[in-house]
Amino acid sequence: MNAKLDTTLFYVKNVELIKNFYVEHFNFTILEEDSSWALLNAGSSHIAFHKIGEKYLQKISKDHQLDNNTKLIFEIDIDILSARNELLSKNVRMREIKTFENYDFWLCDGLDPEGNVFQLKSRKQSGSKNY
Template identity: 55%
Template sequence: MEIKFNLDTIIFYVQNVERLKSFYSSVFSFKVVEEYESSWALLEAGSCKIGLHQIGHEYWDESKGTFKFDSNAKLVFEIDQDINEMRTHFVKQNVEMKQIKTFDNYGYWLCDGEDPEGNVFQLKQKK
């Protein structure tokens, strides 16, 4: 029996749904397709959706200051635009972006960035 899976939604548990909803809708131009008060937002991100779900207050550590999530996941967005221009566009919007890189015998340029809560994303452009 062959089973086919289609990734529909990736959910981030976040401290501030409004801040991340604003980030992804303004920086990436993702459309908000669903939201509930300030505890949930769903954004259309191409063939997949990104859900932003507020974490419970029992998981907050306010002594550490601004919340930054420590995650081993990375969202990768393949782009058609020039990656140098996109990186410059993101930096002008105060998005933390690393330098553009590539690897030997690899057909893409890559550039990592972080959203306001530390979730890592990557821009990927075909050479």
């Protein structure tokens, strides 16, 4: 069997909030949506958001950040510092820029409104500075 990743689905508290976050900050386009579902075109695959079932929503507080072990990684086509600063100016929670020895990319993690981790990944340019 050969397989390719088509869609990554997240169960979320507020589909509208999360959908708007990724459309606004990453320019993803909406393919499908209703009150409990949104499907976004994220380039070579899709990202979907499905509302958590009511019986589960009743068990968590409004301000609770969901815990998961998934990180969305987005390769970007602009300088990582510029991208980070733009997101910070829009009150997106961002961590520091980092890299690893003998690794060709700069990395910077952030959090969406429900606490899902995403990472920006920007190719190092020859002679690029350290952050």
